[in-house]
């Protein structure tokens with residue numbers, strides 16, 4: 429690797445403490461690593477200026493410090509492995525426009541990946557994903573906005589509803605002029621205003637039990653279910669069964685009639701718990717719970733909440749989805765189950781749900 433040009437990663441800060449203690453501060457993930465090093469390592473790091481080739485560095489350090497080539501090459505490999513330095517890309521995967529548009533995001537990705545080229549590839553994966561959002565309410569609609577802001581360019585959005593006054597309080601993109609307009613069409617025009625390259629397919633209809641998901645989810649890479657009508661439990665069960673069978677990753681978001689600041693859950697077929705695993709978890713954990721008749725018959729059908737709660741849930745979901753699509757972390761170990769955020773103490777607690785090995789949908793015996 430004689431002609432490679434390395435640079436210290438943009439998202440890395442390096443501190444030297446006496447005597448010869450080096451601390452690497454990974455700014456995006458807030459991690460720190462501390463190493464005891466000799467002066468040669470410090471000199472080597474100073475040579476990695478984003479302009480000198482490996483050959484230049486070897487020649488310089490051989491002369492000044494008397495190091496041999498193998499030692500220098502091994503140290504450089506180690507610095508790459510620890511994601512302290514990265515190869516300076518000579519050829520870009522993305523256009524100059526997209527590199528500029530998504531500069532901060534690509535910088536963020538690069539901390540979790542080997543080098544800048546991998547970060548650009550991650551951005552490309554996001555830009556090439558076709559995501560379906562079923563239900564364009566406060567959660568689904570705000571997820572669509574954030575996904576397109578992040579670079580997703582192909583969406584299928586489904587909703588039957590028109591905008592009412594109460595929607596304005598919970599959507600980032602509705603205003604007084606939106607009342608009475610079709611939610612999907614208004615969302616589509618907003619998404620096109622964010623990025624004129626987006627391709628949005630709108631389906632303006634009520635989701636019904638007999639609907640053929642094969643047609644709705646044709647060529648879809650990822651599905652978000654935010655359909656709380658006729659009932660989120662029902663729509664999630666139908667959609668999750670279909671997606672598990674066809675190995676389509678999906679996210680259950682919205683329709684949170686029990687708690688508006690729920691995080692929802694990422695479902696990776698045959699890896700994380702599916703909707704049926706959640707159902708059997710609740711069946712067991714709530715086995716002894718018996719509903720008591722409420723003395724007040726007329727209760728509000730609307731659950732209370734703040735606009736920020738829908739934005740919290742939609743942002744949380746989008747971050748999990750981006751993490752999954754870009755493969756930033758090993759989700760075999762890191763995926764999250766549903767979490768519940770509470771207002772008073774600002775705490776986030778995760779349910780103790782596990783994948784049910786006997787699950788009739790995603791259990792080992794049913795894997796297709």
Ligand SMILES: [Zn+2]
Nearest residue numbers: 702705787790
């Ligand atoms: Zn399951």
